[in-house]
Structures are given as structure tokens and as C-alpha cells.
Amino acid sequence: MFRRHPMEVEALVRQYLRANGLETPLLQRRLIQAWDEVVGEVAAQYTEAKKIKNQTLWVKILNPAVRADLQMKRTALVVKLNNIVGAQIITEIKLY
Secondary structure, eight states: OOOOOOOOHHHHHHHHHHHHOHHHHHHHHHHHHHHHHHHHHHHHHHHHHEEEETEEEEEEOOOOHHHHHHHHHHHHHHHHHHHHHHHHHEEEEEOO
């Protein structure tokens, strides 16, 4: 059957993901994967665990000096991570 309102593949995939509740988990996964790129190689070496719960990114940092440095940059990190993903996924970062 001929369709009169063609859509781009990207729009169809986005619509499918949203309809099936898969868009947010996918964006959360992308945000977690972007962590190493955003914080840099040195800080990424001391990062152990990352998870998102209630729009908060929880990150375990093994080195206290790196944790203190990242603690001061939390607001900028939230903005950078959300910009990479292209959506407002997290509102804050908790380092432990």
C-alpha cells in the first residue's frame, strides 16, 4: 500500500523506541558510556562504578584527589553529559 506521509528512518526508530519505553534506558546507557570521554583519561582510570537513579548519576571514584577535583566540576559535567546525549537525563552527580 502506498503511504502518503513518508517519514525518515531516524524519526521512525525514535518513535518506536519512545512507544516501547526504550528511549530513556538507551539515553542513560549513552550517558554512562560518555563519562570517560568527558572527565578525561586520568579521572576515568579512578572511576569504578557508574549508575543512574532518579536522574542522579552515581559514580564511585577511588582516588580522593580526583574525587575532590570532579566535585568542583559537577555542574559543568552535568551540562556536558546531557549535551552529548542530547536530552536532559541527569540533574546532578553524586561522587562517592
